[in-house]
Amino acid sequence: MTVQTEYLITAIDGIPEMSKKRKAEGWRFVQLMAVNTEEGIDLIYSFMKDGVLQNNKIEHVMKTDVIPSITDDFFAAFVFENEVHDLFGVDIRGIAIDFGGNFYALAQSEPMTIISPAQKAAREKARAAAIAKAERAKKAAAANAAYVMDHPGAKPARKADDGLIKPSTEGFEEKLKGMDPEKVARVRAAMAAKARKAAVANAEFVEGKKSVEEDEKAAKEAALEAKLKDMDPEKAAKVRAAMAAKAAKEAAAAEGNDAKEGE
Amino acid sequence: MGKATVIPFGPQHPVLPEPLHLDLVVEDEKVIEAIPQIGFVHRGLEKLVETRDYNQFIYVAERICGICAFGHSMGYAETVERLMGVEIPTRAEYLRVIWHELSRIHSHILWMGLAADAFGFESLFMHCWRLRERVLDIFEKTTGGRVIFSVVKVGGVVRDIDKLQFNEIKRVLEGIKHDYNQLCKAFLKDTSVKNRTVGVGYISHEDALDLSMVGPFARASSVNNDSRCLGNGGYKFLSDFQPIMDGQGDCYARVKVRALEVLQSIDIIEEMIAKIPEGDIAVPVKGSPADGAESSNVVEQPRGECYYYARGNGSKYLERMRMRTPTSQNLGGMTKVLAGCDLADVNMIVLTIDPCISCTER
Numbered sequence: 001m002t003v004q005t006e007y008l009i010t011a012i013d014g015i016p017e018m019s020k021k022r023k024a025e026g027w028r029f030v031q032l033m034a035v036n037t038e039e040g041i042d043l044i045y046s047f048m049k050d051g052v053l054q055n056n057k058i059e060h061v062m063k064t065d066v067i068p069s070i071t072d073d074f075f076a077a078f079v080f081e082n083e084v085h086d087l088f089g090v091d092i093r094g095i096a097i098d099f100g101g102n103f104y105a106l107a108q109s110e111p112m113t114i115i116s117p118a119q120k121a122a123r124e125k126a127r128a129a130a131i132a133k134a135e136r137a138k139k140a141a142a143a144n145a146a147y148v149m150d151h152p153g154a155k156p157a158r159k160a161d162d163g164l165i166k167p168s169t170e171g172f173e174e175k176l177k178g179m180d181p182e183k184v185a186r187v188r189a190a191m192a193a194k195a196r197k198a199a200v201a202n203a204e205f206v207e208g209k210k211s212v213e214e215d216e217k218a219a220k221e222a223a224l225e226a227k228l229k230d231m232d233p234e235k236a237a238k239v240r241a242a243m244a245a246k247a248a249k250e251a252a253a254a255e256g257n258d259a260k261e262g263e
Numbered sequence: 264m265g266k267a268t269v270i271p272f273g274p275q276h277p278v279l280p281e282p283l284h285l286d287l288v289v290e291d292e293k294v295i296e297a298i299p300q301i302g303f304v305h306r307g308l309e310k311l312v313e314t315r316d317y318n319q320f321i322y323v324a325e326r327i328c329g330i331c332a333f334g335h336s337m338g339y340a341e342t343v344e345r346l347m348g349v350e351i352p353t354r355a356e357y358l359r360v361i362w363h364e365l366s367r368i369h370s371h372i373l374w375m376g377l378a379a380d381a382f383g384f385e386s387l388f389m390h391c392w393r394l395r396e397r398v399l400d401i402f403e404k405t406t407g408g409r410v411i412f413s414v415v416k417v418g419g420v421v422r423d424i425d426k427l428q429f430n431e432i433k434r435v436l437e438g439i440k441h442d443y444n445q446l447c448k449a450f451l452k453d454t455s456v457k458n459r460t461v462g463v464g465y466i467s468h469e470d471a472l473d474l475s476m477v478g479p480f481a482r483a484s485s486v487n488n489d490s491r492c493l494g495n496g497g498y499k500f501l502s503d504f505q506p507i508m509d510g511q512g513d514c515y516a517r518v519k520v521r522a523l524e525v526l527q528s529i530d531i532i533e534e535m536i537a538k539i540p541e542g543d544i545a546v547p548v549k550g551s552p553a554d555g556a557e558s559s560n561v562v563e564q565p566r567g568e569c570y571y572y573a574r575g576n577g578s579k580y581l582e583r584m585r586m587r588t589p590t591s592q593n594l595g596g597m598t599k600v601l602a603g604c605d606l607a608d609v610n611m612i613v614l615t616i617d618p619c620i621s622c623t624e625r
Contacts, residue, residue: 003493005559028488029475030561031570031587046559046570051493053559076475076595080587086302097298097598104302112310119313119580126554126577 003053010045010056012065018056019070022047027054029070032080034061034088036113038123041088043067063089071096087112265291270606274303278381278610281620285613289606297601297609299594301623308625309584316579317343317552318417327586328622329410330373331564333366335586335622336415338562341496342571343417343581345558349548355419356497357539361432362406362414364528364535369398370565371521371528372443374617375450378518381614382459387449394442401432419545429536436529447522451515460515464612466600467512476596478567478589479524480616483509483516490563500538501531514608517615551579564589566617588622 010018022029030046030053040060047054061067069092071078081092082103089110101109108114176184228236267290274282282303288296308327312320325336337359344351376391399409405424406412414422424432450456466476471484481488489506491498498504507523509516552575559572567589576582597616604612 002495002499003490003561007557028472030568031585031592033572033585033587035574035583037582044572048561053561055559074475075473075599076592079591079594083591099300103300104305106305111307116310116313119582122313122578122580123576123582126551130554130577 003051006052006054008054008056010058012058012067015070016068019073023073029074029076032077032084034084034090036088041090061090067092069094089113272609278614283618283620287609292606294601294604294606294609297598299597301620304624306624312581312584317581320584321415321417322413325411327625328619330370330619331366331622332411333362334562334564334569337363338560338569338571340415340417342558342560342573345560346552346556346573346575347548349418349546351419351546352543353540354542355544357500357535358420358424358544359415360497361532361535364531365398365401367528367565368525369395371525374521378614381610382456390446394439397435397439401435404428416545418548423544433533433536436532440529443525450518450522457515459611460518461513463514463608464600464604464615465513466596470599474596474599475592477592479517479520480567480593480596482506483520484512485510488568490561490568501534514611514615551577552581553577566590566619586625590618590623
C-alpha cells in the first residue's frame with residue numbers, strides 16, 4: 001500500500017462548496033500552494049482521507065480574481081493563505097487571521113511570480129525540444145506512410161527503436177534461483193531457442209532493410225541518368241562534375257567525423 | 264476580570280532556539296488569545312529550484328533543516344522518482360528507512376533535552392544530548408556527516424552499509440536503549456517534571472482533527488496522521504507498524520509519545536537490519552521530468568507529516584518544488600492550545616509542539 005494521489009480541477013466559484021463538502025466528508029486539510037505559470041497562477045488545495053491524497057487544482061488564477069478563504073472550515077489554512085498572498089500576490093479574502101501582506105518579511109513583493117532568466121531559458125529550451133520532437137515524429141510518420149504506399153508488399157515498421165527484436169532477460173536469473181533444476185534447464189533451453197529465433201529474424205530484417213535501401217539508390221541513379229541523357233551534353237557534364245564534387249566533399253566530411261570519434 | 268494586555272513573546276526568547284513570534288493577549292495571568300507569526304528569516308529555497316537541476320537540488324532540500332536533513336532529502340528524492348517513474352532498488356529503500364529512523368531518534372532526544380532545559384532540569388538536558396551524540400557518531404561512521412549527510416540521490420542512495428557496520432549499529436542502539444530507559448523514567452515518572460506537564464496545554468481529539476494537526480502533537484490526542492502507516496518507500500517492508508498514540512492530549516502525553524517513539528524507531532531499525540536484502544543501492548536516472556508532469560508525496564518527519572510536490576517543465580530544472588512542513592500545519596493547533604493557558608506555561612506548551620522554524624522558513 002502506498003499513498004494514492006489524485007488531481008481534480010475545480011473552478012474559483014466552486015471553492016466554498018468544495019471546502020464544505022470536504023469538511024462534511026471528514027477529509028483532513030493537508031496544504032494550499034500556488035504555482036506560477038505563463039497563463040496565470042495555479043492554486044492547489046490538498047486533502048487526505050484513508051490514505052488517499054486528493055489535490056483540487058484551480059487553474060490560471062489572475063491577480064484580479066478574488067479567492068474566498070477556506071479558514072471557516074479549515075482553520076489551519078490561514079498560514080498558507082497568507083503565504084500565497086505574500087509570495088504570489090493572490091487576493092484571498094476572509095482569512096481568519098489576516099496579516100494583510102505582512103506575514104513574511106520580504107525584500108521584494110510577490111517574489112514567486114518573478115520569472116527568472118534561468119527559468120525562462122529552461123522553459124524555452126524545453127518548448128523548442130518538444131516542438132522538434134513532434135516535428136521529427138510527424139516527419140517519420142509521413143515517410144513511413146509514403147513508403148507503405150509505394151511498397152504495398154512491405155512489412156510494417158517494427159516497434160523497437162532500431163527495428164531489432166531484443167529478448168528481455170531482466171530479472172531472469174533471480175526468477176530461476178528458487179526453481180526446480182529440471183525446470184530451470186527447460187526454461188534455459190526455451191530462452192536459447194527464443195534468442196536464436198530473434199537473431200535469425202534480426203538478420204533477415206537487417207538484410208531486407210539493406211536490399212531495400214540499395215534498390216532505392218539504384219532506382220534514383222537510373223532516374224538521374226535518364227534525366228541527364230535528355231539534357232544538353234555540356235550542361236549534363238557540369239551537373240556530373242558538381243555531383244562528383246559533392247560526393248567527394250561528403251566522403252571527406254564523413255572521414256573527418258570518424259577521425260574525431262577516434263580521438 | 265483584569266484588563267487585557269498584549270505581551271509579545273519572541274522572536275528572541277530564551278526558550279526559543281529559532282525566531283517565532285507570539286502576540287499573547289493576557290488577562291491577569293491567563294492567555295486569552297495567541298497569534299503566531301513567522302517569516303523573519305524566509306529563505307526562498309523553493310524559488311532556488313529554478314537554478315538548480317533536479318540532481319543538484321537534493322543538496323538544497325537537505326539544508327532546509329539541520330535536524331530533518333535526511334527526511335527532506337528522502338522526501339524530495341521520492342517525489343522526483345515518482346515524477347519520473349523511477350523504481351529504486353529494495354536495498355536502497357531499506358537503507359533510507361534505517362537512516363530516517365536514526366534521524367527520528369536524534370531529533371526526539373534533542374527535543375527532550377531542550378524540554379528539560381526549558382523546565383529547568385539542566386542535568387537531564389545534558390544526559391539527553393550526551394546520548395544523542397552516540398546517534399550522531401553512527402551517522403558519521405555510515406555517511407561521513409553528522410548533520411548534513413548527502414547520502415540520498417534520485418534513484419537510490421550513494422553509500423552502502425556493510426555487515427560490520429550493521430553489527431556496530433545494533434551494538435550502539437542496544438547501549439542507547441539501556442541508558443534511554445533511565446532517561447524515560449525521569450521524563451515520565453519524576454514529580455517535578457510531571458508538575459510542569461500533566462494537564463497543561465490540553466487539546467481534545469475533536470479539536471486535533473478539526474485543526475488538521477500532524478505528528479506527535481496530533482498523536483498525543485489520539486489522531487493517527489502517521490504517514491508511515493501508508494507504507495511509502497521502505498516502510499512497506501515492516502511486518503507490523505502501529506503508531507504510538509495517547510488520548511490524554513496534554514504536554515505529558517506529547518512527551519510520552521515522543522519518548523516511546525524513540526524505542527519504536529530502535530525496533531524498526533533492528534527489524535530492517537535483520538531483513539535487508541543484498542543488491543544494488545541505486546539505479547541510473549536519465550532524462551528530464553516531462554513538461555507539465557506533477558507528483559506529490561508525504562513523508563513522516565520526526566515532527567510530523569511533510570508534504571512534497573514537484574512539477575516538471577521538460578527540462579532538467581523543475582518548474583515548481585513545494586515542501587509543506589509539519590510546523591506550518593501545526594500553527595493553527597498552537598493558537599488553539601495556547602488560548603486559556605497560564606502565561607507561565609506558554610514556553611512548555613510551545614516546546615511540546617516542537618516547532619521547527621527553519622523548516623517552516625524554507
